[in-house]
Amino acid sequence: MIQLADIREWRQHDVVDQDAKKIGTLESVYVDTATDEPSFATVTVGLPTRHRLVFVPLGGATAGPGYLKVAYPKTLVKDSPSIDVDGVLAAEQEPAVFAHYALEYATGAGGERRLARR
Template identity: 60%
Template structure:
């Protein structure tokens, strides 16, 4: 996996699925608070006037010359839990993000949040 600071440079670049279909544009990176490694990205999806930020895991993602390719297809990402463009992921919604992708959610050892925006 690539460092979070490098991914931040990709803000606004397109995010594509394995087939090369554009999902949307990269907005932010969320790191795992236990490891401080990139875990999820938010992708700007939707139509004009109805945009939102959908969460997609970065596990298995690859950087191409002009895009970030994720392992999940466009439909799965479009149906993922999302927040408003100026929103923040509530702590109570973190398990839903993981569950959508079939991932196990485990809060921090002291009950702290698992994801932090960088």
């Protein structure tokens, strides 16, 4: 499991898929609010004049020299829900992020958010 303290040091490093195809660069990490463990990352993708941040799960991710390899194909990641580079993930958007990767989504017992940016 990748530790939060370690992954913060990987910001601006390449994010690649399981076939080592570059997806983009690591922008930030979202933790699961129930466990405080890294859960998703946002990756900067797009044209130089039109960047956006896409979400990718960190389950099964591995770190290498200068890159973070995720367990999902580039095309799936690039088609995932996105936010503007200065945007914030709204609570209403969280279920769509999980659904895109066929992951189960549940709010906390009190209805609190599942993801928090760190």
